[in-house]
Amino acid sequence: MAELTPMLKQYQAIKEKHQNELLFFRLGDFYELFGEDAKEASRILNIVLTARHKGTAHETPMCGIPYHALNNYLSKLIKAGKRVAICEQLSDPTLPGIVKREVIRVITPGTTLDEAGLNDKNNNYIVSLVCHKNYWGLAVADLTTGEFKMMETGDQDILKSELFRLSPAEVIIPTILANEEKNQKFFQTLRNVNTYNLSAFDDPYRILTTHFQTKNLQSFGVENLRLGIEAAGILLAYLKETQKTDLKHISKVLRYTSGTYMVLDEATIRNLELFNTSFTGEYRGSLLSVLDKTLTNLGGRMLRRWLLLPLLNEDEINYRQEAVKEFLSQSNVASDVREQIKNIADLERLIGRIGCNKANPRDLVGLRMSLENIPRIKNILTGCTSKRLQNVSTELGDHKILTEYLNQSILDEPSALLSDGGIIKDGYNEQLDELRQISKGGKDWLLNYQAQEIERTKINTLKVRFNRIFGYYIEITNSNLNQVPEDYTRKQTLVNGERFTTPELKEYEEKILGAEERIIKLEQQIFVEVLEKVTQHFVEIQKAADAVAELDVLLNFAQIAGEYNYVCPEINSNGVIDIKNGRHPVIERFISEPYVPNDLELNHEKNEFILLTGPNMSGKSSFLRQAALISLLMQMGSFVPAEKANLCVVDRIFTRVGASDNLSQGVSTFMAEMQEAANILNNATRDSLIILDELGRGTSTYDGVSIAWSIIEYIHNHLGAKTLFATHYHELTEVIAKLERTENYCVAVSENDGRVVFLHKILKGASSESYGIEVARLAGLPEELIDRAKEILLSLEKKIAIKAPNQALQGSLPLQLNSKEQAVVRKIGELNIDELTPLEALQKMAELKEKL
Structure with missing residues (x-):
């Protein structure tokens, strides 16, 4: 059997180290893939699959893409959950011998920096998990922004909620954890789970202290988080191994706990439709689609985080509300700040690219121009009195030294590509200025030389030109070839003429091209030095980015409060939720007729538990959700859709809404209901808000009534949580009458000529009818069917046998x-x-x- 070529041997040696990745192997102007990698990539990318050494013993499947189109193809592979290793040529391919090649980075779903594969207003999180005796350590990072955090928990439900909130693009776990049988189902629910292990010589604690250049981790407040440190050390090592850089933009690690913010579990995020609608899964119609009028990607990501992490501290909520109030009352200040932050680039992702050595010259121009807006913003905020705006103004920082440095070093309109040159300003580097003078002088010489040769040869159409293949040459048309001097050496023959060179032209060509080549290399070297200087300012840039993001979100809250007629809620510590003429923040934006507002009062004295009865389509579910959303908005620091609101801080919002199967995990409708109910009963406290909508519909009527009845009693007697419970079971109104702190409420209905109109108004008292047939009519069922349903209902109510319809019409035999x-x-x-x-x-x- 013939021996493999040196190139394929090199490929196989590198592939051996990257068996879990698709290896993009640089060959000239293409990235090539071989073997199974080629088959998989050609299928995903829809490119032609060919073969190398076709018809021989070493025939190998192969496909390739142009090197300049890499990013376009990368985004497709990453979206498909693939890992890609980029193997570049590191030596001059024109030199003898095999070209040196190495993998310069590994791109995974959680480490991609490709803008085409990222959502501008979403974080791209990667998570690391470790576990010891059912206690979990979690570390999370966003490589694109430098965010890095850790936490620990012994509650797997909290862990699951946190993972659902983060929605990580990739999860890293040690092999030993991946092999544990008890966690297999849990890991199957996560996207892109990969195993990664530190070597026996690697210590997670030392990995972190070495990176942050500290003796210990006390300054970050994580010193005693053993499992959190282990998860964070593994994650940082993984990021450095895949990116092959120092990742200096990851400048700190933060500790966070579930007790700092309100925990929103998966059911609540889904049922309240915070990011997508339940029915279609679309963004339009979600709470975020109504709330997000942010002007920057920074603000968009922070708004999403605030929505997922409502505050529990009353003072922090008040600080945000005071800032919103000040922007509303000082419209000129808000307008001026808004005009400035519109011009600020995505600073987080910009320094993320710098930290990962992926920045281009125009990124530095964007950085400079963005930071130059900071003093203007601070000047506008000078007269602000709210504590939060004063703090934000301070956090914006002073970037004069960096902006002046960038202004001196980088051209205002540099080339997009480093390889093209044209990056560094004149006067910044003496050696560069000298080379440019040589190059410029050489070009002047060429113009003079062309004039000299025209005079000498009397050929007026003679041109001195340049291309990358033939270098500099003299071009003469066929009609003038008889006038060519003897010292001209033919270089190329064309259809309409010929190209020549001379000893004098060749000498200058070498001088000019040598200078231009050295210019580009020197500019690249200087650019790297400039980037290194910028990394020294990462901490203050990240603080400024956070401050700009917060300004954007607070301005956003002020804007929607003004446009949507929201009010600033009062905050109480008495466990009271008192809303006057509250509205659903989403529904009111998507209906043509005026939204019908409703009052709500919940407290621990007489209105702790409200049972709401009424038919479908009457507004029960909207009323329940709007109560939860108003509380959520308040704890974000936003104003709320109501005429007036006095709200307590709730520690959790629990929702059990509708009936849904979880077939992928073998869970029926009823089991899903019971699991969500169990989660509520096991985790709710007296300070929680519980929303229950149609509990017990996944089983028989009597089973459902019995379970709902007992749940009402349990919440009332044992939890004391503020609860809204909507139901079709009119039998449950009896239990409400027997309990102390409960009330029956219903949806108002108007009847006229046998037709029912739902008024969407919530009133005290129980509903006596379900109006199911009227809902069926509104849904568009045939009139014949509606009439038959009324006949059956009348028969049932009179407790007489149901008279069967005409036998021929029914089309079936008696049982x-x-x-x-x-x-x-x-x-x-x-x-x-x-x-x-x-x-x-x-x-x-x-x-x-x-x-x-």
Whole structure:
């Protein structure tokens, strides 16, 4: 068998180290993929699959892409969850021998910097998990912004909620954890889980202290988080190994706990439709789609974080609200700040690119121009009195030294590519200025030389030109070839003429091209030095980025408060939720008719638990959700959609809404309901807000009533949490009448000529009818069906046998029963259902089932 070529041997040696990645192997102007990598990439990228050494023993599948189109293809592979290793040529391919090649970075879903694959207003998080005796350490980073945090928890439900909130693009776990049977189902719910292990000589604590250049981690407040440190050390090592850089933009690690913010679990984020609608999964129609009028990507990402991390500290909430109030009252200040922050680039991702050695010259211009806006913003904020705006003004910082340095070093309009030159200003580097003078002088000489040769040869059309293949040459048309001097050496023959050179032209060519080549190399060297200087300012730039983001979000809150007629809620510490004419923040933006507002009062004295009855489409669910959303908005620091609001801080918002299967995990509708209910009952406190919408519909009526009844009693007697419970089960109004701190409420209905109009107004008292048939009519069911339903309902209400419709119309035969079944039917007919309690009904059903 023939031996492999040196190039393929080199490829195989590198591929051996990157078996889990698609290896992009640089060959000239292309990246090539071989073997199984080529098959997979060609399928995902829809590019042609060919073969190398076709028809030989070493025939190998192959595909390739142009090197300049790399980013376009990378985004498709990353979206498909693939890992890509970029192998570059590191030596001059024109020299003898095989070209030196190395993997310069590994790109994964959690480490991509490609703008085409990133959402501007979403973080791209990567998470590292470790576990010891059911206690978890979690570290999270966003490579694109430098964010780096850690936490620990012994509660897997908290862990799951945190992972759902973060929605990481990639999760890193040690192999030993990946192999544990008990966590297999949990890991299957996560995206792009990869294993990564430190070597026996690597210590997570030392990895962190070495990176941050500190003796310990006390200054970050994480010194005692053993599992958090382990997760963070693994994650930082993984990021450095894949990026092959120092990652200086990761300048700190923060500790955070679930007790700092309100925890929003998966069910609540989904049921309140914070980011996507439940029905279509679309962004439009979500709470964020209504709230987000931010002007910068920085602000957009911070708004999303604030939405997922509502505050628990009253003072912090008040600080935000005071800032919003000041922007509302000082409209000229708000307008001026808004005009300035519109001109600020995405500073976080910009320094992320610098930290990962992916910045281009124009990034530095964007950085300079953005930082030059900071003094103007600070000047506008000078007269502000709210504590938060004063703090933000301070945090914006002073960047005069850096902006002056960038102004001196980088051209105002540099080339986009480093390889093109044209980056550094004249006067910044003496050696560069000298080379440019040589180059410029040489070009002047060429113009003079052309004039000299025209005079000498008397060929007026003679041109001295240049291209990258043939260098400098003299071009003469065919009609003038008889006038060419003897010292001209033919270089190339064309259809319409010929190209020549001379000893004198060749000498100057070498001088000019040598200078230009040295100019580009020197500019590249200086650019790297400038980047290094910028990294020394990362901490203050990141602080400024945070301050700009906060300004953007506070301005955003002020804008929507003004446009949407929101009010500043008062905050109480008495456990009271008192809303006058509250509105649903999303629905009111998407309906043509005026939204019907409603009052709500919840407290621990008489209105701790509200049971809301009424038909579908009457507004029950909207009322429940708007109560939760108003509380959520308040704890973000926003104003709220109401005429007036006095709200307490809630520690959690729990929601159990509608009926849904989780078939992928083998969970039925009823089981899903019960699991969500169990989560609420196990984790809610007296300071929580519970929203229950149609609990118990996933089973039989009596089972559902019984379970809902007992849950009402449990919440009332054991939890004491403020609760809104919407139901179709009118039987539940009886239990409310027996409990102390509960009230029955219903949705107002108007009846006219047998037709029902839902008024969407919430009133005290219980609903006596369900109006299900009217809902069916509104839904557009055929009139014949509606009439038949009314006939059946009337028969049921009169407790007489339902008269079957015309046999031909029905199209089916009467059901034939055996003797046992007939006996059970007789027993059912003898029952007086109105006198049975839910428990007695369940017992009777069990007895009858035994007879069958």
